[in-house]
Amino acid sequence: MNRKIPRIIIGRLPLYLRALTRLKKEGHSYASSRELGKLLDISAAQIRKDLSHFGELGKRGKGYEIDFLTNELNHILNIENIWDMIVIGAGDLGSGLSRYRGFAERGFRVAAVFDIDPEKIGKKIGNLVVKDLATMCDYVADNNIQIAVLAVPAETAQHVIDDLVEVGITAILNYAPIYIKTPDGVQIEHIDPSVHLQKLSYYLK
Amino acid sequence: MNRKIPRIIIGRLPLYLRALTRLKKEGHSYASSRELGKLLDISAAQIRKDLSHFGELGKRGKGYEIDFLTNELNHILNIENIWDMIVIGAGDLGSGLSRYRGFAERGFRVAAVFDIDPEKIGKKIGNLVVKDLATMCDYVADNNIQIAVLAVPAETAQHVIDDLVEVGITAILNYAPIYIKTPDGVQIEHIDPSVHLQKLSYYLK
Numbered sequence: 001m002n003r004k005i006p007r008i009i010i011g012r013l014p015l016y017l018r019a020l021t022r023l024k025k026e027g028h029s030y031a032s033s034r035e036l037g038k039l040l041d042i043s044a045a046q047i048r049k050d051l052s053h054f055g056e057l058g059k060r061g062k063g064y065e066i067d068f069l070t071n072e073l074n075h076i077l078n079i080e081n082i083w084d085m086i087v088i089g090a091g092d093l094g095s096g097l098s099r100y101r102g103f104a105e106r107g108f109r110v111a112a113v114f115d116i117d118p119e120k121i122g123k124k125i126g127n128l129v130v131k132d133l134a135t136m137c138d139y140v141a142d143n144n145i146q147i148a149v150l151a152v153p154a155e156t157a158q159h160v161i162d163d164l165v166e167v168g169i170t171a172i173l174n175y176a177p178i179y180i181k182t183p184d185g186v187q188i189e190h191i192d193p194s195v196h197l198q199k200l201s202y203y204l205k
Numbered sequence: 206m207n208r209k210i211p212r213i214i215i216g217r218l219p220l221y222l223r224a225l226t227r228l229k230k231e232g233h234s235y236a237s238s239r240e241l242g243k244l245l246d247i248s249a250a251q252i253r254k255d256l257s258h259f260g261e262l263g264k265r266g267k268g269y270e271i272d273f274l275t276n277e278l279n280h281i282l283n284i285e286n287i288w289d290m291i292v293i294g295a296g297d298l299g300s301g302l303s304r305y306r307g308f309a310e311r312g313f314r315v316a317a318v319f320d321i322d323p324e325k326i327g328k329k330i331g332n333l334v335v336k337d338l339a340t341m342c343d344y345v346a347d348n349n350i351q352i353a354v355l356a357v358p359a360e361t362a363q364h365v366i367d368d369l370v371e372v373g374i375t376a377i378l379n380y381a382p383i384y385i386k387t388p389d390g391v392q393i394e395h396i397d398p399s400v401h402l403q404k405l406s407y408y409l410k
Contacts, residue, residue, distance in 0.1 A: 014403035018382060040384050078406040096301025102382065106399035107406060146409050147402070171405035173398060177223060177307065179245050187408045189401035193378060194311035196394035197352070198219035200376035201283040201312060203392045204351055
């Protein structure tokens with residue numbers, strides 16, 4: 001696979017996959033770039049151009065066969081199997097994420113959740129028992145974990161990320177409200193709901 | 206205020222604000238565009254250009270006075286006061302968001318949480334009691350609510366959004382894993398953690 005495809009294109013593939021899943025649920029077998037575009041507010045031309053990076057995936061006049069394109073995108077995005085991930089932080093957010101059942105059908109599973117707070121360690125969250133953060137490094141090594149979800153306060157985030165990187169985590173979904181640099185070879189994505197809310201409030205009267 | 210400023214610039218202002226808060230906490234009084242850029246991985250030139258849309262906010266050679274720029278950004282982003290918002294959906298995610306204490310210092314407060322499930326209605330989440338979704342319209346009208354956070358399954362999201370828009374909600378933070386169009390004058394932001402995870406998994410081996 002060509003690893004030089006721009007990040008912005010990779011970033012749109014999960015949206016295409018989500019739209020395909022929706023059309024499939026609605027009973028469609030084929031999806032045109034126009035239909036996908038309407039569902040995503042992305043131009044049909046952009047979608048065709050993005051997908052053309054990965055070969056001839058559509059049929060002229062018929063559009064994309066949903067099952068085929070879904071399989072291709074699952075393959076490209078590397079989610080043909082379920083990835084185990086760990087959640088760091090068993091506060092409100094970490095607990096919610098650990099219980100969230102929506103990850104499984106998208107390619108992910110929370111395998112363990114860690115905290116540093118003695119009051120939280122040992123507590124049950126859904127099917128998981130909160131583990132001591134001190135045991136995180138061993139757990140990651142023993143279970144070959146590559147993905148961590150960070151749900152800790154901003155103050156401790158950098159410290160935890162340093163540990164995660166040292167033990168070999170290469171993908172981080174960061175909910176701490178702070179921008180954090182990671183070394184080459186470690187990917188990080190940031191989610192901060194307040195940033196989105198402040199974009200919204202700008203337009204309020 | 207000039208409402209024609211590109212959305213992409215508005216979208217970066219909350220990041221600048223977050224970085225300023227961090228520098229302030231670390232004891233700084235001034236921040237240069239270079240320092241902000243380093244914290245955010247955005248070029249100093251871009252930051253200066255973005256902020257220049259709002260007047261002369263910095264001092265040549267000294268950079269931006271943190272308190273002053275923070276106040277300006279709070280004013281521009283319309284978060285000088287706390288916005289009350291409602292959360293729709295009292296599942297794992299909605300509960301987590303309703304309990305989340307990080308919103309207050311960023312300009313927002315969950316005033317009420319609603320669900321349709323009789324088993325959830327009346328349940329306590331932090332200081333809130335889950336209300337019946339059937340009472341949502343009256344609540345929004347009586348309390349002049351403008352912001353809603355949507356934490357419902359994809360299948361019900363469009364229906365709930367139609368109701369929200371009808372009752373006068375003009376800003377929606379959508380956690381349902383679905384792209385939803387809103388009428389002119391209604392702003393929507395989408396957060397879907399699985400989309401971010403799939404961007405990460407692309408780069409995994």
